[in-house]
Amino acid sequence: MSEPVANNIRNDRESHLRSLLKAISYRITGTITTALLVLALTGDLSIALTIGAVEPAIKLLIYYLHERAWQCIPRGTVRRYWRRLRKR
DSSP states (O other): OOGGGOHHHHSOOOOOOHHHHHHHHHHHHHHHHHHHHHEEEEOHHHHHHHHHHHHHHHHHHHHHHHHHHHHHOTTTHHHHHHHHHHHO
16 A cells, blocks of 8 residues: 555655746746737837847846845844734
């Protein structure tokens, strides 16, 4: 008799490849959505494609800067802050 899948931690986690593919598909979906929204608002395919092409690079840069900013905050700082607020 085999163990239930719920007890097998390895089966509860996604593979790195699956996570990467999900991130890529999510980004593609977001970029297409942005381009379609711009097309709907402006009616200009050229502007929509330009924004659709530039948007992923800008968001990548913003995400990187966001991550670096969080690196400046020592781990546990936010948790300690919220604990202090709850005690008031």
